[in-house]
Amino acid sequence: xxxxxxxxxxGAMATLLSLExxxxxxxxxxxxxxxxxxxxxxxxxxxxxxxxxxGISGIEVAAALTTAAPSCRVMIVTTFGRxxxxxxxxxxxxxxxxxxxxxxxELAVAIRRVHAGERVVDPELALSALQEGHDPLTxxxxxxxxxARDHDSVAELARRLHLSExxxxxxxSAVIQKLGxxxxxEAVAIAEQxxxx
Amino acid sequence: xxxxxxxxxxGAMATLLSLExxxxxxxxxxxxxxxxxxxxxxxxxxxxxxxxxxGISGIEVAAALTTAAPSCRVMIVTTFGRxxxxxxxxxxxxxxxxxxxxxxxELAVAIRRVHAGERVVDPELALSALQEGHDPLTxxxxxxxxxARDHDSVAELARRLHLSExxxxxxxSAVIQKLGxxxxxEAVAIAEQxxxx
DNA sequence: ATCTGGCGATGACAGTTGTCATGCCCGCCA
DNA sequence: TGGCGGGCATGACAACTGTCATCGCCAGAT
Numbered sequence: 078x079x080x081x082x083x084x085x086x087x088g089a090m091a092t093l094l095s096l097e098x099x100x101x102x103x104x105x106x107x108x109x110x111x112x113x114x115x116x117x118x119x120x121x122x123x124x125x126x127x128x129x130x131x132g133i134s135g136i137e138v139a140a141a142l143t144t145a146a147p148s149c150r151v152m153i154v155t156t157f158g159r160x161x162x163x164x165x166x167x168x169x170x171x172x173x174x175x176x177x178x179x180x181x182x183e184l185a186v187a188i189r190r191v192h193a194g195e196r197v198v199d200p201e202l203a204l205s206a207l208q209e210g211h212d213p214l215t216x217x218x219x220x221x222x223x224x225a226r227d228h229d230s231v232a233e234l235a236r237r238l239h240l241s242e243x244x245x246x247x248x249x250s251a252v253i254q255k256l257g258x259x260x261x262x263e264a265v266a267i268a269e270q271x272x273x274x
Numbered sequence: 275x276x277x278x279x280x281x282x283x284x285g286a287m288a289t290l291l292s293l294e295x296x297x298x299x300x301x302x303x304x305x306x307x308x309x310x311x312x313x314x315x316x317x318x319x320x321x322x323x324x325x326x327x328x329g330i331s332g333i334e335v336a337a338a339l340t341t342a343a344p345s346c347r348v349m350i351v352t353t354f355g356r357x358x359x360x361x362x363x364x365x366x367x368x369x370x371x372x373x374x375x376x377x378x379x380e381l382a383v384a385i386r387r388v389h390a391g392e393r394v395v396d397p398e399l400a401l402s403a404l405q406e407g408h409d410p411l412t413x414x415x416x417x418x419x420x421x422a423r424d425h426d427s428v429a430e431l432a433r434r435l436h437l438s439e440x441x442x443x444x445x446x447s448a449v450i451q452k453l454g455x456x457x458x459x460e461a462v463a464i465a466e467q468x469x470x471x
Numbered sequence: 472a473t474c475t476g477g478c479g480a481t482g483a484c485a486g487t488t489g490t491c492a493t494g495c496c497c498g499c500c501a
Numbered sequence: 502t503g504g505c506g507g508g509c510a511t512g513a514c515a516a517c518t519g520t521c522a523t524c525g526c527c528a529g530a531t
Contacts, residue, residue, distance in 0.1 A: 082375075083353065083374040083375055084374070084375050084376060084377050084378070085287075085351075085372075085373075085374040085375070085376055085377065085378050085380075085381060086283050086286070086374055087378075088290075088377060088378030088379070089283070089286035089287050089290045089378055090282075090286050092289075092290055092293070092378070093285075093286045093289055093290065096289070154282075156280065175282075176282075177280040177281070177282040177283055178279075178280055178281055178282070179281060179282055180281050180282065180285060181281070181282050181284075181285030181286055181289070182285070183282075184282060215476090215477060215478085216477090217477075217478065217479090218477095227460075228455075228456065228457055228459040228460035228463060229456075230456070230457070230516095230517070230518095231517070231518070232517090240478095240479075240480090241479070241480055241481080243479085243480060243481060243482080244478080244479050244480060244481095246518070246519065246520085247478095247479085247480085247519095247520090247521095248478090248479095249518085249519075250518090250519055250520060250521090253519075253520095254520095258425075259425065259426075259427070260425060260427070260487090260518080260519080261459075261518080261519085262425040262458075262459045263424075263425035266425060412506090412507065412508085413507090414507075414508060414509095427486095427487070427488090428487070428488070429487090437508095437509075437510090438509070438510055438511080440509085440510060440511060440512080441508080441509050441510060441511095443487095443488070443489065443490085444489095444490090444491095444508095444509080444510085445508090445509095446488085446489075447488090447489055447490060447491090450489075450490095451490095457488080457489080457517090458488080458489085
């Protein structure tokens with residue numbers, strides 16, 4: 078099963094994989110919601126999931142599949158090698174993590190290995206995931222930083238989160254410290270770049 | 275000729291296109307610099323260019339091809355339907371503009387039409403490009419906004435651009451007004467989203 | 472029983488940001 | 502020749518932002 082929002086990429090990968098004798102694309106979907114529903118029906122052997130999807134993310138799909146299609150092995154195929162993504166993907170039960178930067182030839186190989194029960198993870202990425210350490214933000218700090226993404230003022234953030242302005246500022250200040258940023262915008266950028274948002 | 279930085283997508287598209295009887299992939303590259311050099315040697319009939327590339331952008335490649343491979347028709351194939359991208363692509367001499375959201379089947383069709391001398395542009399995108407109007411920023415405002423992307427303070431921007439702090443603030447203020455933003459960060463986001471950066 | 476850490480809040484402070492009025496210099500165009 | 506717009510600058514002002522000290526509450530760990 079193939080889940081990828083860009084129709085053209087999805088189509089190209091689908092026909093590519095169909096050329097392999099031992100691989101059949103039983104479903105290809107463009108949204109996470111559809112993917113979970115379809116997986117429940119089809120019960121595929123392997124699911125290839127992009128992370129950035131409209132609606133629910135590939136990570137969330139992976140988590141949902143553990144109950145919706147328990148025998149289905151999950152491999153994440155994504156654009157960005159964000160360390161936090163790898164971490165969360167593995168936590169969500171993924172067996173493989175492949176970058177779209179990798180040559181196509183690796184795709185079929187990786188699928189077979191994942192299907193056989195192996196774990197397939199870019200070793201370089203695994204290393205940098207370890208080096209980055211893990212997300213140092215508390216849940217509240219997360220929420221505040223999330224909300225800060227759309228460039229609202231402190232006052233608006235406070236309103237949206239039902240907090241005092243001072244509290245919002247305190248949380249943001251803490252986040253900026255923890256991430257070593259110089260201001261709010263940079264903090265958002267750093268967190269995004271590490272896959273913590 | 276196929277230019278796309280994500281190796282896996284590039285590979286998938288290459289084999290896909292190779293399946294067509296009347297299409298041959300004479301070169302596939304992952305960077306704009308290599309693409310221009312290769313095009314000069316190979317002189318392909320059609321070039322498919324992604325916009326977001328490491329180093330020089332697909333738009334710049336398109337412009338370079340008008341002299342490096344004058345007989346080559348250019349089609350942009352990109353993820354984002356930013357109105358400004360379309361505008362600039364056409365200005366740079368592109369004959370086609372296709373989104374990766376489009377179904378694969380359209381790809382070969384579009385290539386043939388572009389090769390035949392037609393223009394191929396998503397009509398919906400063309401419309402929204404007209405509605406957005408064009409980039410209202412002066413060159414200087416552009417530069418300042420560009421520099422502001424990496425979350426520097428006004429003082430640092432001023433240093434980098436060899437301007438007074440007040441001048442930088444004035445330019446930023448003007449940009450914020452023109453784009454209808456509420457602050458610097460939002461201004462950057464709006465400009466990026468419209469393809470003006 | 473105490474300590475720790477997350478969460479919320481306040482008040483104060485310095486620093487940064489966005490705005491505005493105003494001025495000067497240039498090049499372009501009518 | 503004058504007018505207009507872009508670019509650069511200054512100074513002033515209000516608003517916003519980031520930091521810090523300090524407080525209270527609560528839950529989980531030692």
